[in-house]
Amino acid sequence: MNEKPSQSSYDVVVVGGGAAGLAAGVALGRARRSVLVVDTGNPRNAPAHGVHNFLTRDGLDPRELQEIGAQEVRQYGGEVVRMSATGASRDEQGFSVDLQDGTVRARRLVVATGLVDQLPEITGLRNHWGRNVIHCPYCHGFEVADQAIGIVGTSAMSGHGAWLFRQWSADIVYFTHTGPELDETRRTQLLARGVRIVDGEIEEVLGDEELTGVRLADGTVVERQALVVAAPVRVNSPVLDALGLAKEPVVMGGVEIGDRYPSGQGGSTSIPGLFLAGNVTDPQAQVVTAAGAGLMAGATANMDLITAETAQAVADFSAR
Numbered sequence: 571m572n573e574k575p576s577q578s579s580y581d582v583v584v585v586g587g588g589a590a591g592l593a594a595g596v597a598l599g600r601a602r603r604s605v606l607v608v609d610t611g612n613p614r615n616a617p618a619h620g621v622h623n624f625l626t627r628d629g630l631d632p633r634e635l636q637e638i639g640a641q642e643v644r645q646y647g648g649e650v651v652r653m654s655a656t657g658a659s660r661d662e663q664g665f666s667v668d669l670q671d672g673t674v675r676a677r678r679l680v681v682a683t684g685l686v687d688q689l690p691e692i693t694g695l696r697n698h699w700g701r702n703v704i705h706c707p708y709c710h711g712f713e714v715a716d717q718a719i720g721i722v723g724t725s726a727m728s729g730h731g732a733w734l735f736r737q738w739s740a741d742i743v744y745f746t747h748t749g750p751e752l753d754e755t756r757r758t759q760l761l762a763r764g765v766r767i768v769d770g771e772i773e774e775v776l777g778d779e780e781l782t783g784v785r786l787a788d789g790t791v792v793e794r795q796a797l798v799v800a801a802p803v804r805v806n807s808p809v810l811d812a813l814g815l816a817k818e819p820v821v822m823g824g825v826e827i828g829d830r831y832p833s834g835q836g837g838s839t840s841i842p843g844l845f846l847a848g849n850v851t852d853p854q855a856q857v858v859t860a861a862g863a864g865l866m867a868g869a870t871a872n873m874d875l876i877t878a879e880t881a882q883a884v885a886d887f888s889a890r
């Protein structure tokens with residue numbers, strides 16, 4: 571890990587060094603571009619013991635994956651620094667990126683800063699996040715298979731969660747908590763599949779190392795080993811805000827689940843030279859697909875540079 575950037579200017583600066591940003595860094599290094607990855611070192615899945623559904627990397631510690639990725643960036647001449655990017659501006663030549671410690675220039679910019687899961691404010695819940703309090707059946711469903719699972723109703727997506735997690739366990743309780751009323755179709759589906767519906771608000775999640783249950787506002791304790799939350803997903807990038815890229819809501823099945831910064835093919839955006847990858851633009855991206863998007867954003871940024879360099883070469887050639 572470099573202490574600080576060794577140069578004042580790079581072909582490409584990548585902000586965010588999770589799976590998406592590091593994959594962009596590797597693609598750009600291999601394309602023989604000078605590349606700087608700026609990262610605060612806090613990937614979204616850091617609380618989890620291991621990464622699942624990443625073929626050949628199953629169970630790897632998320633931070634170890636990040637460390638291996640950073641080594642791979644460096645192996646191709648790229649730099650990775652542990653600091654935050656706090657803003658950016660754009661001019662004819664490219665971007666000035668404000669870092670916690672100084673400013674660097676970039677001809678192209680890739681932003682892969684991920685998202686934040688907004689957990690419900692329930693005493694004790696956060697302590698178990700990523701292990702016994704989970705959100706994604708494909709990330710953790712197998713690890714909690716056949717356990718006593720509780721679904722915390724917070725949004726219309728929570729009913730969907732109960733329906734989905736029934737695939738992993740026959741012992742599912744749906745806590746209405748603060749969620750909207752279940753519609754008749756969903757209620758019937760849950761009851762038909764043996765899901766128990768418990769009315770009332772959860773006040774506390776119980777258990778220290780292991781989760782043991784929940785206590786409702788009326789004092790009832792319901793034993794559970796794992797809880798599922800549908801946490802809204804929020805993006806917050808001072809770099810993209812400073813460049814004027816507006817967020818947009820993400821709607822799934824008619825329900826707003828959070829927001830994202832919009833991008834198109836290869837992560838391209840409405841701002842020339844700016845590319846996005848991973849959860850910052852696609853809240854559904856998993857580690858392997860975030861890495862895939864990072865590769866494509868890196869390749870698209872490289873192609874953009876090649877296009878500009880070729881146009882310049884043609885102009886110089888024609889002027890001879």
Ligand SMILES: Cc1cc2nc3c(=O)[nH]c(=O)nc-3n(C[C@H](O)[C@H](O)[C@H](O)COP(=O)(O)OP(=O)(O)OC[C@H]3O[C@@H](n4cnc5c(N)ncnc54)[C@H](O)[C@@H]3O)c2cc1C
Pocket residue numbers: 585586587588589590591608609610611612613614615616617618620621622623624653654655656682683684685687699700701706708709710808847848849850855856857858860
């Ligand atoms: C608890 C949990 C468990 C999960 N388990 C799995 C799993 O098993 N398998 C799976 O495929 N997916 C899993 N996921 C989803 C997975 O975390 C995401 O798909 C993945 O992290 C997206 O990668 P990313 O590179 O887009 O973002 P991230 O991995 O979140 O990386 C973003 C990086 O940008 C950095 N950053 C943010 N802001 C700045 C800034 N201003 N300046 C510099 N750096 C910045 C952050 O510190 C971070 O290192 C899980 C998610 C959660 C919440």
